[in-house]
Amino acid sequence: MFDIDDTLVDLHAAMKDAMIAASRPLLPDFGAADWDGFAALYMADVHRYYDRYVAGEFTFSEQRGLRARAVFAHFGTPGFDARAEQDWIEDFEQAQPHHIRAYPDVVPALDALDAARIPYGAVSNNVHDYQRAKLDHAGLQRISILVGIDTVNAAKPEPKVFWEGCRLLGTGPAETLYVGDNYLVDGEGSAAAGLQAVWLDRKVAGAPSGSAAGCGAAEGIRTVAGLGELGALTGPRRL
Known part of the structure; x- marks a missing residue:
């Protein structure tokens, strides 16, 4: 996700x-x-x-x-x-x-997931239809599974938002990677919901102060600088 x-x-x-x-x-x-x-x-x-x-x-x-x-x-x-x-x-x-444009590493990452027959979708802190249009404008129509804040009347980091994404994917939380750029909402939030948390740090800025990582207490949140690194995370612990 x-x-x-x-x-x-x-x-x-x-x-x-x-x-x-x-x-x-x-x-x-x-x-x-x-x-x-x-x-x-x-x-x-x-x-x-x-x-x-x-x-x-x-x-x-x-x-x-x-x-x-x-x-x-x-x-x-x-x-x-x-x-x-x-x-x-x-x-x-x-x-x-x-x-609206997708990052250059997005289509290759989705191509790799398709080739590996790994299902994927998106969970966003905005309403479904607005984000659906955004994905379509970005040329990402292939992302058919989408959870917005109006889908289950809740927002990240509430666990049930992530769980709804897993339900739509047909996967359990423990076998689902969640990738997002916000360390607190996406990283810590998905980890607390039982998913495999992956923090996307495109600017290689490091975890924000006040986060678990900033306090030296982060566990289980893996970091990538780009989506091209996801292949290394979907092998031994496949979705």
Whole structure:
């Protein structure tokens, strides 16, 4: 089982491109470095608006607007009122699908799983239909099994989300690898649910502080820098 955002799909790059498309009318003088800073602030989400959306505090559209509002306030952008915010959300959502791409190592990894007759699917902390469309835009229609937060009305790291993925795969947790880029949610969460946890550390940044690994207490979570390394993990302990 795979996470989707920043595991299979380069969401950061897609969101940055969509932000530029939606924001350029308000920030016509921004250059490349400015857009890097804009995207970094948005993705950092210091107020945890996305996590709060997952928890049910905001709608998806509301968290999108709140995050944009915080970034525009940081840059002191005038005129970002409620109407401008709604226009920005709409422009962003129209632009993002055109920039969705799978990482280069995804298709070869799925080809290898197909060749080995190892079933696979995805578990995501977003709603099913939104993520279904994202996979399709990325050319990953072959991933037919997909669990979203609305599938079992729960979100990672709750065990039942991972277990639903296993149920749909027809595999037990102990014989299922779960691969994701978020050490706490994907790594520790899937390990706690009894799956074989694989943390995808594409930037080779190391486990975050405050995690079990950061405290020197991580057990059973294996690390890969790319999906090409999964072959070594699906041999002796096959799915």
